[in-house]
Amino acid sequence: MRSFALVPFGAYTRILLRAHAGHIVTVMAALLMLALTLDLAQRGERLIAQSGQTSLPALVLHVGRYMVLRLADLIPVLLPLGSFMGLFWSEITLTQTRERVAVWNGGRTPLQSLAPILLIGAVLGLVQIACLGWLRPAAVGVQIAERLGSYGTRFDRTPGAGGERWIKLPDHLIRARIDYPARALMDVDLFETTREGRLTGRLRAERGEPLGDGRWRFDRGSRWTGPPDGVPDFTRGTGEARWFDTETLALPLEPLWLAWLGVDARHIPTGQLGELAGMAHRLPDGPAYRTWWHVRFAQVLLPLGMMLVASALSMMMIGQRVAFGAMMAVGLTGYFLHVSINIAVWLGEYGRIPAVVATWLVPLVLIGTGLYLMLRLQQPGRRPAAAMA
Known part of the structure; x- marks a missing residue:
């Protein structure tokens, strides 16, 4: 042979x-x-x-x-x-x-x-x-x-498309409309919770925008903060409520992930998909991006x-x-x-x-x-x- x-x-x-x-x-x-x-x-x-x-x-x-x-x-x-x-x-x-x-x-x-x-x-x-x-x-x-x-219908990126969305994050639950091009939140209703799911605070605002480093700025709204131990009574009250023009809050919400929320990972441009895959460990859809x-x-x-x-x-x-x-x-x-x-x-x-x-x-x-x-x-x-x- x-x-x-x-x-x-x-x-x-x-x-x-x-x-x-x-x-x-x-x-x-x-x-x-x-x-x-x-x-x-x-x-x-x-x-x-x-x-x-x-x-x-x-x-x-x-x-x-x-x-x-x-x-x-x-x-x-x-x-x-x-x-x-x-x-x-x-x-x-x-x-x-x-x-x-x-x-x-x-x-x-x-x-x-x-x-x-x-x-x-x-x-x-x-x-x-x-x-x-x-x-x-x-x-x-x-x-x-x-x-x-x-x-074009499913992945519409015009501000507010798709109506209100619920976003589950560690210690936070958000209901808002999404401004996809600006990577921002509109008509925000944010609930702060413990790991066990107990409500510790609530924030409502007209708009929320990322500042970088995990911080978000919320404009024109109100915030309620529960009692220190989370158990209201007649002596300690039911927490503190106040109005604000601007409020800054640490929030584990990635702006890039927000911009592509609802779009399948297979359809995201490679450069941005690579960024999402790099932070997959802290994203709800992390395995799909990776x-x-x-x-x-x-x-x-x-x-x-x-x-x-x-x-x-x-x-x-x-x-x-x-x-x-x-x-x-x-x-x-x-x-x-x-x-x-x-x-x-x-x-x-x-x-x-x-x-x-x-x-x-x-x-x-x-x-x-x-x-x-x-x-x-x-x-x-x-x-x-x-x-x-």
Whole structure:
């Protein structure tokens, strides 16, 4: 058997590169068309109503622009599955045309055929992190700014949008409307409590603004402070109440977190998401910020891992002939892996497992599994086509 050596830009690599890329692009186009069709079926009427356009060309441009913005959100969701299914399709054609048998009988081993997968995996990995870290947040930001589509409604950042919100903090409970651009509170009703939940004070104000270093300034309101031990009686009274023009209070409320309150962590720009992930230990949604910060780096490995597993399973199960049962098994494995990736990220978002485990484990396991299966196929007699030599 020949010694192992990759030929990154040889003729065989270029041929397989074009074949794999063509199948992956075709599968991704089909998946995106299906996803966009379902999206428009659900939101088409609202989108047309939001446009305010009366002429058909203007309406078509409006819907077309929305679809382009939605693509930035859909591509990173579907690319791992599309890379698996596209490469699986390509492997099926290699079996049907007997090209794999001819190549193996010529002495080229599975590992010596890795170069096209590695090259495509590198490109798709960069596409994945570009979409996750830049294109998706930018596209969602445009929809929010223009109040376009479902994101424009759900994540509306105009002052007071969404009405009153309840915010639970250590030793504090806040009811207020949010001025998102200014990172401030409006119509504030703040309750001070003990760790056991006993009320020790209450502050009401027209507005609250951050001063930095964990201090907030509240304007035009009143404050009630309970008795020292929290138990009112006739001798010590029921606490002290007073009006104020300005009141400063130490409050563990992060202005940046307030600005993005209600927006999913996956849609926050990378720079600000990094800041939120750095202070995750003191934020209510800390695990979600930390998880999606890691996702934007870990998923650079995901397309490669999915393609390695797809290629290895195809060589093992349909290397000699294409059987319906084997095809279904490989296809369902790809879907199961796609679901597993999402479940792992969800578990990280809700703090059930550490963010590093939720985001890095699956891509690394996929790459390790794919390489392990290919190493097994290196061994004499392991390849299904070996008997045909």
